[in-house]
Amino acid sequence: MNPTNIPSAQARLPGSLPPALIGRAQTCLENAVTFALDTQHANGSWAERPEARILDTATVTYALSSTPAGASACTRARVWLEQALPQCHDEFTAAADHWLRLLASSPTPPPLPILPRADGPHARRALLLDGIGVSAGSAGADAQRLLHSTTTALSPDRGRSLKSWQRTMLLALEIIARQTLRLPIPAMTLEALESEQGDDGRFHGMPLLTAVAYLALTQTVPGRASTRRSLSSLLADQQADGTWRFPTFDVWDTSLMVRFLRGHPTFHKYACTRALAFLERTQSADGGWGCTSAFVGSTALASDNDTTGSVLLALANTPHGHRAWPAAAAYARTRQNAAGLWTTWQSSDDTPVPDVVAHMIAGIHSHDAHAVDTGPASDWLRAAYRQQGRWTADWYTFPSYAVTEIAPVAGWQAPESLDAVQRLLDAQNPNGSWPRIHGQDHSSPAATGLAVSALAASGADAHSHSHAIEKAVRYLLDSQDTNGTWIDEQPFMYGPRPFLAAVPVQAHAMACRGIHDLLKPRQGTSPER
Template sequence: MPNPFAYWLARCSNATTDPAAPLIERQKAVYETLDRVLTRAVDHLIDTQDESGAWITPPDPRILETGLATYALAVTDATDPAVVAGRTWLALNSVSLQHDPLALMIENAIRDIVLDKRVELNLDRPELQNPVLRWRTAMLQALVLHSGQWDAIWSGDADERLAQLRAELADRYDSARRDRLRKWTVIEVAAARLLVEHHVGNAEAVRDSVATIKAVQSPDGSIAAMPVSTAMAALALGVGEPEGEALQRARAFLIAQQHDNGGWGLIPCHGWDTVVTIWALRDHPVFREKCLPRAVAWVQTQQRDDGGFTYSPTLEPDLDTTSAALSALEGLVEPERIERALGLYRALQRPDGLWNTYYYAKDVPADDCVARVVGALNRYQASGAPSTTAATRWLAERFSRGEEFLCGYRNRPHTVETVGAAIGFDHPAVQAAAREVAAAQNDDGGWGQRADEPSCASATGAALSCLVHTGLIEEDALTRALSYLDRTQRADGSWAGPPELLGPRPLLSYVPAESHAVVVTGLMAVAQRHSPCLCGCSVAEHSAAVDGIHLVRNQR
């Protein structure tokens, strides 16, 4: 398989006779570094691809899953080795890696409940008016009640607070099916309701919640393989039906999912991970030969009857993963599969021209999901995809106003890249945001998730992609960024990274395969701009481009 950079490296070796020698000599180190880093990154994917064709990389453990699983298991056996290991992990990893104040409060409270410490909560925060965020704290309140700390926290109005929580959970439980809540959310609601109703002695409500949980429980004992949902189910079953077989199956699943270090993490997202990996590297020649056929074949098996794709095989489809699949699979699958997916967007387009992420009736549009939908559907307008005009206008107006975007990643360069791909990289608001990204490069050559934050590989890759596509990449910035990625790349071709995936909002998780895909997307953006083997243009065209316009130097 030819080296994608062979032409340029060969040209560099003859720089003394080439009329473009000064520029080429300056670029020699860039191409060598890019070749080395990208080759190692692709080799990592070759080495880690599952036999099925997917990439299955468990997210790093975090306090949320570890705390809930440990607490649930301790209800029926506090001496279980899994409980001891979970408590040990929490003690050793007691500092939350979250950034959002509400996420910090949630993780700190769960950790303190498990470690028998006093819990501190402030549920009068303005952001809790958001119904999605309010639900997170309602579940937390149920845990506080079960742990025996309710009166200590709300000594002045404990009864009033409890009555309010009961009413809220009862209403949410009754409306769950009507509103098409995802099944794992239904179980979390049922479990929280059970804990509260058990506290007040409502045996009928307890039996009803137990029946709901058992009806949804999978044969492997889990709730859609979700550690959080399964832990809540196990906790509720331990209270409501402690001698039942359903509890034993839920416990067995949780124990099997525990990491060797004692922690638990987010559900593996190999549907999404595989799709975004294809999307990032589908044009890389070695990846196309070694990985692409099996990866595409596996993704096709994940398409549901309604045309949608899921971010994990045990879950229901969503419009975000489906849009990423449409972009990744363009020209690689039969048109019938594409048409089925397009039909989903026709059926679920809102009256205002937008799309929600999930089928849930009360879901709200998320900015980055709408942007990915727009980008995907724009590829298929000739195939009868629904109009994206209203959604594009909505994105452009919000981005132009500088509103805080509701996104799935805490990675500002990635947000700018995602929105730019939807509304146009030449849009004034995107250009302005990209200039801010360019100015935020750290002294070590990398970028942080936000300006003035420590560098990480995924933000650096996203910044490269953003700046290449907006035409704002400078030679020195590119050289320093590639040097940073070269220095921080591990021996196996991967990178370490901070939590950046939001799930469940507002909590962050680190998912290695997703962050890896973001990094290589940036590397591929650079490679496709500067290597004729990867972008498809002629050597002459590339020579003119590199010699004249592709690198912005000293123009800021």
């Protein structure tokens, strides 16, 4: 297998940078690798809870507010909510966060805000808020509308072809609507909801989802074991600061850390073998990988194509990858649709997006470029750029992430990639950083590390991007914390869209990537064996 099939950055020796700056960058990277070693878990993974946000904490607080057992937890949560700020990158999230915070803290339910209900993520989140509003009795919430929307979304197979957590949410909201309208609740609907519950009482490891399911259960079958176990899990999942968090993505986080630091001598010696073993061990029976393993929840999430592609890249040219590849190749062929593309999730309502398609192409090519026909998918990526004028990513806000992950697959010298790199250069902030969202002036270490990786890998002459790279490196050096990591002050990972989450371990890996790729020898480094 040819290492050049791996579309990761084979960066240039930074000969155009001042020697003193190169030395500082090397020290910076060593400190960053030390931080990565210190935060690796005994099972070889990296797994860190996302930062707290209003969405999860306010929803759980409201769900627990009607039970005496939740009184103390709600008091602690409300202290945190008093100082929490809404996510204002999107009008929807700003309005939703404001309403949820009021709902969690007010004795009288506030009116449901007027929210856009266009198709897609905004419509699904509006449905969630409608369901919470119906449960609370908020003015503007409409139980009849909720019932119609949920039954329509669940038809014709009662949600069995949807993502499991999406089906869980719809079933819970349907029950809330029926209970409010005083309509019969079919036993099979309650049984279907309860079947989604894990042995630990959680619903797919998500406090937000568990809270909505608990609302449905406590209003209909308050004495049932599933209701009690939901309550217990919610109380157990509250953090020391009074919050509840978005789930941990140990498989995804580990794949990023391996991909972005593999080849560094210290990382190779002390971390890589255990991380690769963890990734091999978490391969699903269907040959793919889910973003969350059973190590951080009672059950692993179903395989998704984005995580599968990223893990394949992490396992490339290793014994672990050789062993995992046959089942992964079969998975890739099975999940490819009639147009030769891949969606993110195994869900009938999902559509292909560029970063996921690129990860699957790159992951396949890093093992056997002839195992799966990826030609139509590569053509689709280039066409997507021409149609939209840029590449966008489904999981992250960073424009630099889309370029860094997709351009190698399209080819760095492809017209679309050259244009994307130039647009990236044009978006650099005066302080040398790149923003988390296109058009913002906020400085993001993670976005900057990804941009440096793209510039280092783009195939330009050594001096072509030297000024931009030098400014970016100085920014990364100056913004590194004393413990070796970086702090991204604003959330950047979508989940659930349009809400964002901040996952520090991911930001660390992305910031590391730029410096690591820049300092790599031209010929690259030997893979872990």
